Amino acid sequence: MQTSSLKKFLKLYSKEIRELRPEILVVLIATLVLDLLFYFKARQFLGMIIGPSMMMLGLAAFLPFISSFKLLGREWNSNTIYLLLSLPVKGGSILGSKLLALLTQYLIGTVVVTTGGITLAYLLFPEPGLAETLRQAQAAGIDTRLQTIISSGALFYLMSLVGMAYVIAISFFSQLLGKLVTRFSGLVTAIVFIATFWLMNKLMTPLWQQLGKYTQLHMNQSNFSIVAFNQLVGMNTLIMLAGTIIVFIAAVLVYNHKIEL
Amino acid sequence: MIEFKNISKSFGSTVALDDVSLVFPRGKIIGLFGPNGAGKSTSIKLIMGLNRPDRGEVRVDGENPQNKKQDMAYLPEIDHLYPWMNIAQAADFTRTFYTDWDETKYRELIKFLNLQEDMKISKISKGQRAKTKLLLTVSRRAPYLLMDEPLSGIDILTREEIINTLIRDYREGEQTIIISTHEIAEVESLVDEVIFLDRGQIKLSGNAEDLRVKRNMSLVELMKEAFRNAN
Numbered sequence: 126m127q128t129s130s131l132k133k134f135l136k137l138y139s140k141e142i143r144e145l146r147p148e149i150l151v152v153l154i155a156t157l158v159l160d161l162l163f164y165f166k167a168r169q170f171l172g173m174i175i176g177p178s179m180m181m182l183g184l185a186a187f188l189p190f191i192s193s194f195k196l197l198g199r200e201w202n203s204n205t206i207y208l209l210l211s212l213p214v215k216g217g218s219i220l221g222s223k224l225l226a227l228l229t230q231y232l233i234g235t236v237v238v239t240t241g242g243i244t245l246a247y248l249l250f251p252e253p254g255l256a257e258t259l260r261q262a263q264a265a266g267i268d269t270r271l272q273t274i275i276s277s278g279a280l281f282y283l284m285s286l287v288g289m290a291y292v293i294a295i296s297f298f299s300q301l302l303g304k305l306v307t308r309f310s311g312l313v314t315a316i317v318f319i320a321t322f323w324l325m326n327k328l329m330t331p332l333w334q335q336l337g338k339y340t341q342l343h344m345n346q347s348n349f350s351i352v353a354f355n356q357l358v359g360m361n362t363l364i365m366l367a368g369t370i371i372v373f374i375a376a377v378l379v380y381n382h383k384i385e386l
Numbered sequence: 387m388i389e390f391k392n393i394s395k396s397f398g399s400t401v402a403l404d405d406v407s408l409v410f411p412r413g414k415i416i417g418l419f420g421p422n423g424a425g426k427s428t429s430i431k432l433i434m435g436l437n438r439p440d441r442g443e444v445r446v447d448g449e450n451p452q453n454k455k456q457d458m459a460y461l462p463e464i465d466h467l468y469p470w471m472n473i474a475q476a477a478d479f480t481r482t483f484y485t486d487w488d489e490t491k492y493r494e495l496i497k498f499l500n501l502q503e504d505m506k507i508s509k510i511s512k513g514q515r516a517k518t519k520l521l522l523t524v525s526r527r528a529p530y531l532l533m534d535e536p537l538s539g540i541d542i543l544t545r546e547e548i549i550n551t552l553i554r555d556y557r558e559g560e561q562t563i564i565i566s567t568h569e570i571a572e573v574e575s576l577v578d579e580v581i582f583l584d585r586g587q588i589k590l591s592g593n594a595e596d597l598r599v600k601r602n603m604s605l606v607e608l609m610k611e612a613f614r615n616a617n
Binding site: 128132133136140143144203204205206207208210211212213214307385386 | 397398431434435436437438455456458460462464465466467468469470479482483484485
């Protein structure tokens with residue numbers, strides 16, 4: 126009976142999701158408690174809602190980055206790296222399943238917090254109402270078609286997702302290099318993380334500069350185009366995706382060829 | 387067949403293996419003996435592809451060990467299983483990765499070893515964890531079984547169960563078992579071939595029975611003599 130690579134990958138992924146379950150639950154429960162608290166107890170302090178809601182969104186967005194250190198570091202701390210390294214799978218599957226699990230955590234957290242926030246705002250701020258808000262936006266020259274709103278929102282969210290994958294890939298790469306030394310592993314990880322971030326920014330700067338020129342050409346205050354905005358976000362996403370792939374491949378190579386016990 | 391060709395491996399200033407060349411014959415039970423720090427665990431990890439030699443070459447059936455993980459079942463000395471899993475989950479995890487998983491054997495062994503599938507790994511005793519590791523390793527029909535100190539810190543009754551399990555399931559001629567241990571007396575009756583290591587070098591090696599007959603000594607006495615002479 127042949128075990129497919131996909132089946133192995135999915136088994137690793139489900140293991141990682143199980144490892145991340147406490148963090149995912151923390152965000153879900155905190156969001157629920159906060160939203161219910163605001164809805165039932167804090168109606169008279171409506172202005173205070175924005176701050177904590179944004180903090181929750183920040184937590185949901187930032188937690189996967191913190192978890193990336195836990196998810197990989199714990200394999201060494203609990204000696205399960207012996208099991209992982211003895212499995213007949215390569216670093217691409219091991220690190221890929223961890224990356225996908227962390228992105229799932231990001232997806233669940235941000236979607237739940239955002240949905241909760243929008244629902245709360247809709248229930249607590251009935252005036253001026255959605256139709257009126259859209260009319261005002263239309264009067265200001267903004268394209269308010271549902272299709273446009275969804276495509277722009279989705280693109281923007283995709284960019285944030287790729288951004289998260291980018292920092293997680295750098296986190297993996299720096300942790301693995303940190304594991305190559307027996308002493309000051311944490312310090313090496315921190316230095317490599319900062320250095321990789323700096324180096325990748327240097328590499329991507331010429332591309333950002335080209336994007337800046339494009340922005341000046343197509344998007345100024347008097348000529349805001351949603352199509353140009355979407356293209357800008359799309360190109361930003363592609364640049365970051367290229368950076369993510371480069372760093373992820375470097376992390377996989379270190380795992381496959383350098384990591385030992 | 388597993389082959390070490392002039393293997394050297396150091397960890398910082400500590401030499402684990404020093405220009406070691408040896409052959410682990412196929413289809414035998416091989417005892418890798420020696421005191422702590424002799425290089426036994428490093429040898430097992432090199433075969434498993436968990437360590438890489440500084441110099442020399444390890445070949446498993448003529449291939450790089452990294453490409454032969456599918457054929458090797460590994461039982462490390464430390465607890466390497468996910469503590470939040472129960473035995474059933476750990477078995478399910480293992481069976482996904484190996485085509486040689488034998489479900490019938492697993493069902494028989496779990497009874498034989500007095501384990502239950504709903505036992506959570508973080509909650510069971512050290513002896514039960516050792517038996518769980520053995521269960522997951524031996525439930526595969528892997529051509530190579532590598533065991534690093536399988537009896538370390540285990541009570542006498544559990545040791546007996548572990549040894550009985552090995553004897554019960556060994557497929558002579560088909561399977562190669564390498565047992566690294568410094569508790570020679572416990573496995574003396576089990577091994578076909580022996581390799582005595584000390585400070586990264588081979589002190590003595592050969593067929594266990596031949597050595598016993600030739601020198602009229604048990605393996606424990608042989609080891610004591612080999613190390614006395616070395617010192």
